[in-house]
Amino acid sequence: MIFWHEMKKLWNPKVLIGILLISLFFYEFFLSFYFEYFPNGRPTADMHKINVEMIEDYGHTLDESEFEGVQLWFEETNKEAQAYLEQDPTARELGITSYQSLHEKLADAEFGSAEYKKMDQLYSRIMFEEEVDAFWEIQGYETMMRHYEDSSTISHPVDGIEDNFHSILPYYVYENFQNLILKTGTLITIVVSLVIGLVHLPDQRKNMLPIQYVTRKGRRLFKSKLIASLVTTLVVTTIYLGAFFLLYSQNGTSPFFDSSLRSFELGLGVMFWYDFTFGEYILATVTIIYGVAILSALLSFVISRLVSNYLALVGIQICVTTSMALIFSTFLLVRLFSTDFSLWVYWAWIGVLGVIGICALLWRNRIEWTVDVF
Amino acid sequence: MLEVHHVTKNYQSFTALKEVDLQFDHGIYGLLAPNGAGKTTLMKMLVTLTFPSDGEITYNHENIVDLGEEYRDILGYLPQDFGYYKSYTAEKYLMYIAALKGLDKTKAKLRIKELLELVGLQDVGRKKLKKFSGGMIQRVGVCQALLNDPKVLILDEPTAGLDPKERARFKRLLSTLARDRIILLSTHIVSDIESIAKEIIMIKDKRVLYKKNQEELRSLLEGKLFEAIIPFEDVEAYHSKFSVLSEKQEKNGIKVRFVSEQKGAWNEVEPSLEDVFLYVYEEETDLSEDRKHD
Ligand SMILES: Nc1ncnc2c1ncn2[C@@H]1O[C@H](COP(=O)(O)OP(=O)(O)OP(=O)(O)O)[C@@H](O)[C@H]1O
Ligand SMILES: [Mg+2]
Numbered sequence: 001m002i003f004w005h006e007m008k009k010l011w012n013p014k015v016l017i018g019i020l021l022i023s024l025f026f027y028e029f030f031l032s033f034y035f036e037y038f039p040n041g042r043p044t045a046d047m048h049k050i051n052v053e054m055i056e057d058y059g060h061t062l063d064e065s066e067f068e069g070v071q072l073w074f075e076e077t078n079k080e081a082q083a084y085l086e087q088d089p090t091a092r093e094l095g096i097t098s099y100q101s102l103h104e105k106l107a108d109a110e111f112g113s114a115e116y117k118k119m120d121q122l123y124s125r126i127m128f129e130e131e132v133d134a135f136w137e138i139q140g141y142e143t144m145m146r147h148y149e150d151s152s153t154i155s156h157p158v159d160g161i162e163d164n165f166h167s168i169l170p171y172y173v174y175e176n177f178q179n180l181i182l183k184t185g186t187l188i189t190i191v192v193s194l195v196i197g198l199v200h201l202p203d204q205r206k207n208m209l210p211i212q213y214v215t216r217k218g219r220r221l222f223k224s225k226l227i228a229s230l231v232t233t234l235v236v237t238t239i240y241l242g243a244f245f246l247l248y249s250q251n252g253t254s255p256f257f258d259s260s261l262r263s264f265e266l267g268l269g270v271m272f273w274y275d276f277t278f279g280e281y282i283l284a285t286v287t288i289i290y291g292v293a294i295l296s297a298l299l300s301f302v303i304s305r306l307v308s309n310y311l312a313l314v315g316i317q318i319c320v321t322t323s324m325a326l327i328f329s330t331f332l333l334v335r336l337f338s339t340d341f342s343l344w345v346y347w348a349w350i351g352v353l354g355v356i357g358i359c360a361l362l363w364r365n366r367i368e369w370t371v372d373v374f
Numbered sequence: 375m376l377e378v379h380h381v382t383k384n385y386q387s388f389t390a391l392k393e394v395d396l397q398f399d400h401g402i403y404g405l406l407a408p409n410g411a412g413k414t415t416l417m418k419m420l421v422t423l424t425f426p427s428d429g430e431i432t433y434n435h436e437n438i439v440d441l442g443e444e445y446r447d448i449l450g451y452l453p454q455d456f457g458y459y460k461s462y463t464a465e466k467y468l469m470y471i472a473a474l475k476g477l478d479k480t481k482a483k484l485r486i487k488e489l490l491e492l493v494g495l496q497d498v499g500r501k502k503l504k505k506f507s508g509g510m511i512q513r514v515g516v517c518q519a520l521l522n523d524p525k526v527l528i529l530d531e532p533t534a535g536l537d538p539k540e541r542a543r544f545k546r547l548l549s550t551l552a553r554d555r556i557i558l559l560s561t562h563i564v565s566d567i568e569s570i571a572k573e574i575i576m577i578k579d580k581r582v583l584y585k586k587n588q589e590e591l592r593s594l595l596e597g598k599l600f601e602a603i604i605p606f607e608d609v610e611a612y613h614s615k616f617s618v619l620s621e622k623q624e625k626n627g628i629k630v631r632f633v634s635e636q637k638g639a640w641n642e643v644e645p646s647l648e649d650v651f652l653y654v655y656e657e658e659t660d661l662s663e664d665r666k667h668d
């Protein structure tokens with residue numbers, strides 16, 4: 001079977017080592033940060049704990065009465081902070097009894113005065129040296145509660161979107177995923193372009209075409225190579241996405257998968273045309289990545305047949321992958337289906353990109369039957 | 375029967391071949407012409423790698439372009455310089471071409487074994503092609519052309535890079551293959567086709583000049599070819615008066631072989647195919663360059 005021969009040529013060990021190196025480099029420089037530092041520092045880590053607890057206790061939405069429950073947790077935490085301050089001699093001396101009074105007094109004190117210095121030292125000790133959980137948690141609560149309260153001001157932002165924005169999906173979870181999926185999508189595009197870019201050109205450079213095209217199935221070779229390329233693309237994309245989600249599962253965001261994107265945190269910054277849950281949104285980006293991987297494969301496939309040297313191949317490929325990365329980062333992965341653009345814009349682009357890929361392929365396929373081979 | 379009807383081939387504004395008419399039946403046909411005459415161009419059209427700008431080529435009265443895969447199925451082709459994968463073994467390479475030719479795996483394996491034996495490569499079938507010499511690669515090329523037992527076998531300078539022993543073996547191989555198929559081979563080495571070719575085709579000025587059997591070709595110079603030993607000073611004069619085909623240093627002067635329309639006091643000699651070739655392409659200088667290497 002020609003298919004297997006072509007597969008073996010595509011899965012050339014040298015190329016595989018090359019893409020492995022590129023992937024490791026890419027991981028190290030662009031991806032590892034978002035795995036290693038998630039949630040990134042405090043109080044984000046504290047907010048994360050609170051958010052997860054809220055989902056455990058109240059489900060994926062937080063209505064007004066449930067919000068009162070969260071306010072009770074907040075008071076608990078405040079009491080913990082007060083208890084800490086009570087047994088602290090410096091705090092007692094300064095007359096600080098709560099987190100709020102620490103903040104207020106620090107703000108009121110004259111900068112540089114002895115009192116200010118003392119309070120500042122106390123603050124640093126609590127927050128950075130001893131990292132007392134209660135104090136960080138209070139910060140987390142405050143941010144979150146402010147967002148919840150602000151979300152009531154989000155009203156009828158765009159025609160057709162009316163929601164109470166009570167879903168629990170913090171912004172940092174969304175942002176972290178955005179960053180990761182953008183970089184992963186770009187890496188997959190690069191890898192696919194590289195691998196599929198080598199489907200035709202080496203044969204041409206090695207002067208194989210006169211022998212291949214004279215055989216019975218010679219002029220169908222284009223199709224066999226196409227099938228091998230598409231299978232390779234799907235396998236490569238699946239492997240990369242598999243590895244990605246394996247790593248991503250360590251970020252512990254699965255509790256939010258069933259939360260709607262129209263959350264009280266996200267609603268303040270980004271609005272979506274579809275009422276997706278976070279999990280559905282992830283699936284949408286995965287679908288886009290498969291689609292763009294196939295598009296990249298088709299373009300690479302045709303380009304590889306058209307160019308006559310490696311320099312031209314690399315040059316064109318850089319242009320193609322850069323365009324893809326740009327499209328990804330502006331709207332097709334980052335802020336996919338957000339109200340930044342009209343809904344039809346997304347579908348128009350998806351349609352246009354699909355048509356470009358298919359037309360390039362059909363055009364070349366027709367030529368293959370009558371093309372001169374030198 | 376393979377027929378070329380009034381075929382013209384243009385590359386952009388350059389005409390490589392003009393109004394070529396040819397017929398091929400069973401047997402060996404030698405395409406004898408100097409560099410750049412259009413041998414490869416003609417062969418590429420015969421194997422559907424490129425297409426006539428005008429005219430058509432038919433196999434059993436059907437246009438080969440319309441026959442498409444049906445025609446390519448009975449075709450064997452050895453390109454002038456062909457490609458291979460250095461990291462493949464001879465067997466693996468042939469398996470790949472066999473797959474392209476649509477042979478099934480078990481049949482292909484048997485056939486490959488047979489063919490490697492036929493060209494004397496049975497012991498190196500499992501060796502990587504990068505370890506092969508030029509002549510060995512050329513023989514692998516012959517194998518791939520023969521994989522599908524083609525009815526039409528087109529070989530573009532198949533003996534390039536073969537040593538005299540291999541050349542002789544190849545000649546024998548061709549004669550046995552020619553019984554029930556069309557073989558067309560191009561060469562500028564006359565001895566490759568001498569005695570085995572049924573007909574010889576000569577292309578000159580983009581057209582087919584001759585398509586004759588060897589006897590007829592030789593008779594073109596019958597009674598016109600002479601040899602004489604002359605003093606060194608006279609060589610110039612002979613060159614301006616006659617078509618001198620060769621000259622050779624001898625003890626008592628220079629031995630010249632030349633064509634003259636009138637008889638003289640010279641030794642008349644039997645023309646060989648090579649003489650005809652030299653005479654026909656006399657004015658083409660690049661040829662003399664080529665001859666030195668043989
Ligand atoms: N692809 C092409 N584009 C333009 N001109 C070409 C092309 N291929 C061949 N030619 C020209 O056509 C003429 C015939 O070339 P061809 O290769 O058929 O000669 P040939 O008889 O096979 O020569 P050789 O003995 O060197 O192999 C040459 O002048 C060559 O420059
Ligand atoms: Mg040639």
